[in-house]
Amino acid sequence: MKILVAVKRVVDYNVKVRVNLEGTAVETNNVKMSMNPFDEIAVEEGVRLKESGKCDELVAVSIGTSSSQETIRTALAMGADRGILVETDDPIEPLGVAKLLKVICSREKPDIVIVGKQAIDDDANQTGQMLAALLDWPQGTFASRINIENTKAQVTREVDVGLETIEINLPAVISTDLRLNEPRYASLPNIMKAKKKPIDIIPITELNIDIAPRVKVIKVSEPPKREAGVIVENVKELLEKLRNEAKVIS
Amino acid sequence: MALELTHDQKMLQDTVDAFLANEIYPYEEEVDRTGKVPIDLGRQIEKRSKEVGLFSANLPESVGGGGLDYRGMALLEREYGKTSHALHSWIGRPTEILLACEGEQREQYLLPCVRGEKRELFALTEPEAGSDVMSMKTNAKPDGDDWILNGSKHFISGPKMPDFAIVFAATGLDETPRGPRKQITAFLVDVGIDGFSISEGSRCVSYRGYNTFQLNFSDVRLGPGQILGEAGQGLEQAGKWLGMNRVWVGASCCGKAERLFDLSAEWAATRKQFGQPIGKFQGTGFKLADIAVELRAADLLVVDAVKKAEKGIMTDSDAAMVKLFCSEMLHRAADHAVQIYGGMGLMEEMPIQRLWRDSRLERIWDGTSEIQRHIISRSILRPLGA
Numbered sequence: 001m002k003i004l005v006a007v008k009r010v011v012d013y014n015v016k017v018r019v020n021l022e023g024t025a026v027e028t029n030n031v032k033m034s035m036n037p038f039d040e041i042a043v044e045e046g047v048r049l050k051e052s053g054k055c056d057e058l059v060a061v062s063i064g065t066s067s068s069q070e071t072i073r074t075a076l077a078m079g080a081d082r083g084i085l086v087e088t089d090d091p092i093e094p095l096g097v098a099k100l101l102k103v104i105c106s107r108e109k110p111d112i113v114i115v116g117k118q119a120i121d122d123d124a125n126q127t128g129q130m131l132a133a134l135l136d137w138p139q140g141t142f143a144s145r146i147n148i149e150n151t152k153a154q155v156t157r158e159v160d161v162g163l164e165t166i167e168i169n170l171p172a173v174i175s176t177d178l179r180l181n182e183p184r185y186a187s188l189p190n191i192m193k194a195k196k197k198p199i200d201i202i203p204i205t206e207l208n209i210d211i212a213p214r215v216k217v218i219k220v221s222e223p224p225k226r227e228a229g230v231i232v233e234n235v236k237e238l239l240e241k242l243r244n245e246a247k248v249i250s
Numbered sequence: 251m252a253l254e255l256t257h258d259q260k261m262l263q264d265t266v267d268a269f270l271a272n273e274i275y276p277y278e279e280e281v282d283r284t285g286k287v288p289i290d291l292g293r294q295i296e297k298r299s300k301e302v303g304l305f306s307a308n309l310p311e312s313v314g315g316g317g318l319d320y321r322g323m324a325l326l327e328r329e330y331g332k333t334s335h336a337l338h339s340w341i342g343r344p345t346e347i348l349l350a351c352e353g354e355q356r357e358q359y360l361l362p363c364v365r366g367e368k369r370e371l372f373a374l375t376e377p378e379a380g381s382d383v384m385s386m387k388t389n390a391k392p393d394g395d396d397w398i399l400n401g402s403k404h405f406i407s408g409p410k411m412p413d414f415a416i417v418f419a420a421t422g423l424d425e426t427p428r429g430p431r432k433q434i435t436a437f438l439v440d441v442g443i444d445g446f447s448i449s450e451g452s453r454c455v456s457y458r459g460y461n462t463f464q465l466n467f468s469d470v471r472l473g474p475g476q477i478l479g480e481a482g483q484g485l486e487q488a489g490k491w492l493g494m495n496r497v498w499v500g501a502s503c504c505g506k507a508e509r510l511f512d513l514s515a516e517w518a519a520t521r522k523q524f525g526q527p528i529g530k531f532q533g534t535g536f537k538l539a540d541i542a543v544e545l546r547a548a549d550l551l552v553v554d555a556v557k558k559a560e561k562g563i564m565t566d567s568d569a570a571m572v573k574l575f576c577s578e579m580l581h582r583a584a585d586h587a588v589q590i591y592g593g594m595g596l597m598e599e600m601p602i603q604r605l606w607r608d609s610r611l612e613r614i615w616d617g618t619s620e621i622q623r624h625i626i627s628r629s630i631l632r633p634l635g636a
Contacts, residue, residue, distance in 0.1 A: 070257040077261055185268040188303030188316045191261050 001147075002057045003046045004110035005080065006101060007039040008063050009071040010121040019220050026121070026220065035071045037183075038116025040078075041176040044144060044183040045114055047079035054148050057081050061104055063097055065089055069199055077186035083197070084108075088204035088211075096211035097216040098130035103207050105135060110171065112153065117142050117175040128175035138168035159194035253549050259325055265302060266329040273298050274337045281336050281459040282604050292409060294341040296366055306364045308343045313356075314364045320494075320556045324501045328552075331502025332509040334608060336459030339409040345372050345490045347416060347436065350479035359414060360437055365496055368413040373403040374488065380405075381621045383485070384432055388467065390419040397421070397477075399470040404451055406463045407615075411448070414440045415465060418484050420563065432483035438476045445470040456611035491618070493569040497555045499616045500576035503609075504548050507576075507583040510605050511541050514587045528590070537586040545583065548576045567629035574622035577612040582611040 011017055011026065012034040020027045035043075049055040052177060060075035062068040063086040072083035086100050118125035132139035140146070140155030144163065147154040148170075156165045158177045186194070204211070232238045242249050255263065283286050299305045308323050309315025318326065330338040344363035348370065351360040362368035379386040386399025399419055406415070415438075422433040439446055451462040479487045501634055515538055518529030528534045555572045558564035584606040588595035595602040613619045 014499065070260075073257055074261060125597070185265040185302065186261050188265070188307055188318065190303075191258060191265070192317070194261075195258065 001049075001055050001114070002059065002102075002108065002110045003049060003055045003152070004059050004061060004105065004108055004113045004117045005039065005042045005046045005075065006097075006127070007043060007060050007062045007071050007075050008036040008116070008119045008121075009033050009062065009068045010036045010119055013037055013120055019222050023219055023221060024217060032217065033070075035074050036116050036119045036121075038118060038120070038176050038178070040183040041118075042114040042116050043075045043078050043080060043182050044181045045176060047184070048181065049146075049148065050079060059084060059108060059110070061086070061101065063088065063092055063100055063204075069201075072199055073194055074186065076197045076199075077191045078184060079190065081197065083199040085199055085201045086204055086207065087138070087201055090204075090211070091213075092211055093213055093215060094124045094126035094174070095130055095214060096209070097127050098134055099209050099211065100204070100207060101127070101131050102134045103209060105131075112148075112170060113137075116177050117177055125230070128173050132173040135171075138172045139174070140166060140168050140172060141175045143174050144177050144179045146174060146180070147163045251555065253546075255325075259322065261576055262322060263325055263329060264375065266304070266326060269299070269302060269304065270329060270333055270338075274333050277337060278334060278601070278604070281334065283458075283598075285453060285458040287336050287340070287409065287459045288392055289410070292340045293482070295337060296342065299341040300366060300603070304310045304341050305366055306342055306344060308346065309349070309364055309557050313349070313360060316334045320497075320559050321553075324497065324552055324556050327498040327501040328505040328508075328549075331505030334459065334604075335457040336409070339460060342366050342369070344370060345416065346494070347372070347478065347487055350436075350487060354475065355438065355478070362413075369408065369410060371406050371408050371412040371415040371465075373406045373415045373417045373465060375403060375405045376403050377402065378447065381618055382437065383434075386418065386420050386432065386434065388417065390421050390472065391437060392421075393471070395474045397437070397472045397474075397587060399439065399445075400466045401467050401483075403465040405615075406451075406465055407460055408463065409460065411461075412437055412441060412463075415448075416478060417465070417467070418488065421481060424482075433482040435481045436478040436484040436487060437472055438478050439467070439470065441603070443470060454611070456608045489566075493564065493566055494559060496569040496573035497552060497559065497564075497624075499553070500548065500572035501552045503576035503580040503612050504545060504552060505593050506605060506609060506612075507541065507548070507580045508601070510580075510583050510587040511538070511545060512542070513543055514538060537590060541583045541586055544579045548579045551575055565629065567626050570617070570622040570625040573617060574619055578619060580609050580612055 011028060012035065013033050023047070043060065046055060046058040050058050056165050058080045059082055060080040061084045062072050066087060069085055072085055076083055084104060091218040101113070113131065115128045117128065128141060129139060140153060140157065142157045142159070143155045144158045145156035151170050152167055153170060153172055153174065154165055154167050155174060156163050158179065178215045231240065277291060296305065303316050306314065307316030307318045307326060311317035348360045348363055359571065363370055376386055376388060390397040390399045390402065399417065401419060403417065417437045417439045418434050419437060420432045421435040423430045424433055441448055445468045445585050447466045449464050451464040454462060517540060518534050521528050529538065551572045553566045555564055558568055582591065587602050588606055591600065591602050594600055597603065
């Protein structure tokens, strides 16, 4: 069985992001970049399936600048076998990413594609679903447990009412939720081994896909600063403030 | 860290950072307070560090180590420096001097250390021979093929009771143009053999929970197979690794200074007095600037020494410069951190006082600041005939 995981290079989750001077995007110059945490969970799941003998080859794919090779290298150090980078300097929207991943799928013919449910930079939560639609494959989104049996996958999904377990036929697209697993950190021997694993670099122009943006960003701004609170004397005062100042009750 | 790293180095740093955050930091406060590392905790750190390949990372792959290069080791030691020896020394880095093991010694001493089945102690310092190594009184006299060892060692530090000690002892005199010079030989001495007693030494306010041991030898009989390397070459053997060790001390000082700096910067940005963050007062802000610049300079000294070591051209003076500047930089950074925190910096519930206490030792062990200055000045004056 072959598994493909998609990994995105994003601003590290520990960094306090700032809007750039032009107000068009988040500042990424001189900022620590890491693998999207949900994608780390996807890689970890792939590595665990490999360790259990259910997966023969784990391929990590990224779409982005040349620096995204580092993100792929991290996936290789966690245990993926090889990498593919679709290289571009332009930001690609989820639909573009899904189209590009579809092309990679037609070349690689994976049995399962595992993606993070969303990337922590734009929080779009669209790529997995769009990819499944374009491929006309079943999808198991927001997975908190995955069980692979022959040509089927049982996916336990975190939904509003609780946990829902569905069974889907392979090939399929699965997107990961936070509680699926706890990703490992790369061990020293695996960091050494990762240096020798191959990364295939494909210039985006070679794929000849329409990736023109459909969305125009008008403005990026920081959320308003939270004002300090006040301590009220009693319930009566609280109700009065809720009614007259906050105007949330009548 | 502000220095540019390769992606591999960043991954290594991330792994060590995550290891410290999960396996070490949660226990720092309790270990410092009780002055003890529970054996189960030590074993757990040992086990987990093997799982991520950090154990014996310093030794070559040919003996089962991690095969990390000097730059990688400097990064590792820098990260470990953020925490206490009491804890991180359980992530074993067996002394490289053991690579001199030959024949049966390899299976008896070197390889079990690489696998973490045995622990060694490096026993050089004596009550009357600290900086002045050559005044060493511990000696071994030949008796047929055997050697009879007598003397004592102190301040010999390690995470736990060892299985054997690498003991340096005088075994004769060499005539040199500058007068007689003691021959020093390194011996492998098993704990438990007749005449060798070992006990826990005094408690230290730096790195509480890291043990110092007192070793006494009374007519200890050692077979010829207990000599490590060549007889009479002990100091030369040790010298090569002692130099590298000084670079690792320097790197670890940079790590600790960075932790103190991060804590200080956060405090200066959030603690308010007179209606503004205290960092905005230049008395505080400029301290941060000074620490940042000195830390950068110290990091660069480490990198410079490591580059030279990789080419085999690092001198004793290069290593001494690293040890001297990094440990003194850390001293200033720790003192500034206490001042920036004010009274809070000295309270036991804050980590500042612990890091400040731990920092103090760095100017003393592995050669005091004075010895480092002596080495550096000697290297300047000797070529001029003085």
